[in-house]
Amino acid sequence: MTGMARTAHRYRTLATQIAATIRAGALRGGHRLPSVRHLSRERGISVTTTLAAYRELEASGLVEARARSGYFVCRNHAEAPVPRAPRLNPRAPVARLSVSPGIEALMVSMRDSTVLPLGAATIDAALLPARSLNRLMATLARESAAAGATYGPPQGVATLRQQLANRSLTWGTAIPADGFVVTVGAMEALNLALRAVTRPGDLIALESPTYFGVLQVAEGLGLRVIEIPCASGDGLDLDHLAQVLRAQPVRACVASPNFHNPTGSCMSNESKERLVRLLARHDLPLVEDDLYGDLAFDGTRPSCAQAFDRHGRVLLCGSVSKTLAPGYRVGWVAAGRYQARVEQLKFSHTIANATLPQMAVAEFLSTGRYDRHLRSLRATFAVQVQRMREAVTACFPEGTRISQPQGAFFLWIELPPALDTMALQQAALRARIAVAPGPLFSASGRFGNFLRLSCGLPWSARVSAGIARLGELIDAQLARARPRRR
Numbered sequence: 001m002t003g004m005a006r007t008a009h010r011y012r013t014l015a016t017q018i019a020a021t022i023r024a025g026a027l028r029g030g031h032r033l034p035s036v037r038h039l040s041r042e043r044g045i046s047v048t049t050t051l052a053a054y055r056e057l058e059a060s061g062l063v064e065a066r067a068r069s070g071y072f073v074c075r076n077h078a079e080a081p082v083p084r085a086p087r088l089n090p091r092a093p094v095a096r097l098s099v100s101p102g103i104e105a106l107m108v109s110m111r112d113s114t115v116l117p118l119g120a121a122t123i124d125a126a127l128l129p130a131r132s133l134n135r136l137m138a139t140l141a142r143e144s145a146a147a148g149a150t151y152g153p154p155q156g157v158a159t160l161r162q163q164l165a166n167r168s169l170t171w172g173t174a175i176p177a178d179g180f181v182v183t184v185g186a187m188e189a190l191n192l193a194l195r196a197v198t199r200p201g202d203l204i205a206l207e208s209p210t211y212f213g214v215l216q217v218a219e220g221l222g223l224r225v226i227e228i229p230c231a232s233g234d235g236l237d238l239d240h241l242a243q244v245l246r247a248q249p250v251r252a253c254v255a256s257p258n259f260h261n262p263t264g265s266c267m268s269n270e271s272k273e274r275l276v277r278l279l280a281r282h283d284l285p286l287v288e289d290d291l292y293g294d295l296a297f298d299g300t301r302p303s304c305a306q307a308f309d310r311h312g313r314v315l316l317c318g319s320v321s322k323t324l325a326p327g328y329r330v331g332w333v334a335a336g337r338y339q340a341r342v343e344q345l346k347f348s349h350t351i352a353n354a355t356l357p358q359m360a361v362a363e364f365l366s367t368g369r370y371d372r373h374l375r376s377l378r379a380t381f382a383v384q385v386q387r388m389r390e391a392v393t394a395c396f397p398e399g400t401r402i403s404q405p406q407g408a409f410f411l412w413i414e415l416p417p418a419l420d421t422m423a424l425q426q427a428a429l430r431a432r433i434a435v436a437p438g439p440l441f442s443a444s445g446r447f448g449n450f451l452r453l454s455c456g457l458p459w460s461a462r463v464s465a466g467i468a469r470l471g472e473l474i475d476a477q478l479a480r481a482r483p484r485r486r
């Protein structure tokens with residue numbers, strides 16, 4: 001990066017972080033921002049860089065300069081509204097679980113490098129420390145020749161579990177090394193956790209929308225599901241969940257309180273505590289998917305719901321797939337009172353994870369490198385999400401609603417009701433663009449006019465052109481739909 005490019009990157013990053021904080025409602029209209037000098041000192045950046053960030057925020061209508069007083073958050077900054085949560089009847093009979101055929105199209109597009117990958121939640125390889133990890137693994141392979149010649153411990157390599165125990169202090173909790181089982185990504189963690197607490201035919205409550213992998217796991221285990229609305233701001237609708245728990249024989253709940261996929265919502269600590277207490281009153285386990293918790297744009301790691309659990313009813317699942325290395329397939333579950341059962345299931349499912357990737361991840365976590373890497377990844381995602389948001393606002397039709405995530409790297413977009421995003425997925429694929437249509441994220445095919453876009457790629461002319469092309473495809477579909485409705 002040249003000096004100029006570095007400065008531009010720095011001020012954009014700062015502007016994006018402040019914009020994200022304002023949009024999250026953490027800085028209200030009329031709030032005075034820190035003085036340029038103060039912020040420069042605090043951030044260790046030049047006054048020119050800070051000033052450039054404030055000017056960019058001013059140009060985007062988020063802050064205003066007042067003569068001799070400094071910069072203030074504008075009272076009425078214009079914003080695209082956020083998508084709405086579905087209305088659901090807590091007393092309605094449970095729908096048949098449908099896993100969308102759109103997932104297959106998504107998988108096909110993942111294998112084709114000529115397709116612009118805005119569908120799957122994948123990250124550009126250049127943003128991940130693949131080289132460092134591979135070097136670490138090569139060294140470890142030389143030094144520990146036996147690593148591949150024997151099975152590793154079914155519970156996972158001890159050094160990795162110790163590192164996870166250390167990291168758990170940053171999640172607002174303190175899980176001992178023995179409290180973890182290492183899994184093949186978060187996907188196996190979800191699978192084992194749900195198997196540990198349910199039997200085929202049981203009913204589980206999950207967010208609507210939800211990560212489609214959870215639906216696939218539920219289908220594989222023969223579970224029935226009931227959907228609970230999940231809104232862009234504070235996530236799961238707890239009043240609705242409370243009504244469902246009174247009306248239906250739910251056996252477990254699955255939720256992703258931190259930077260939920262796809263809405264990006266992040267529950268407050270109060271809501272997490274309420275969720276855990278509500279489930280405890282019904283003696284129900286919570287399978288918590290905390291895959292994106294380390295990716296808060298402002299660097300403040302939200303606590304996981306497990307931090308509020310006093311009775312071991314939360315099974316906390318995670319992995320390094322969205323921060324370090326999806327190809328290493330290193331995940332974990334900390335299963336509380338269900339730990340022994342999960343250990344048995346892990347042994348019968350895959351015996352143990354591959355040893356060397358676990359050792360390399362443990363080594364990486366044991367240095368300060370992980371935190372340094374996270375700082376830069378979070379700042380990059382904040383910029384990419386913001387750029388994508390701006391492009392969608394500019395290119396998509398009136399009436400579009402866009403999520404305002406404060407972490408992770410995707411946007412959840414509500415389009416005009418006439419739009420069919422399953423058809424859009426096919427049209428976009430023909431134009432070599434992959435998108436994830438809304439019905440993928442629902443057990444009952446809801447969200448027909450919703451779309452998830454991944455912002456895992458660095459912003460580029462190709463991505464920008466892709467969003468513009470999607471806007472055209474949407475317009476064309478809407479134009480075709482209009483005469484039919486007359």
Ligand SMILES: Cc1ncc(COP(=O)(O)O)c(C=O)c1O
Pocket residue numbers: 121184185186187188211213256261289291318319320321326330331
């Ligand atoms: C919310 C959520 N949970 C779990 C997974 C699966 O993670 P892994 O790749 O670690 O198996 C994903 C992948 O995108 C996800 O978004």
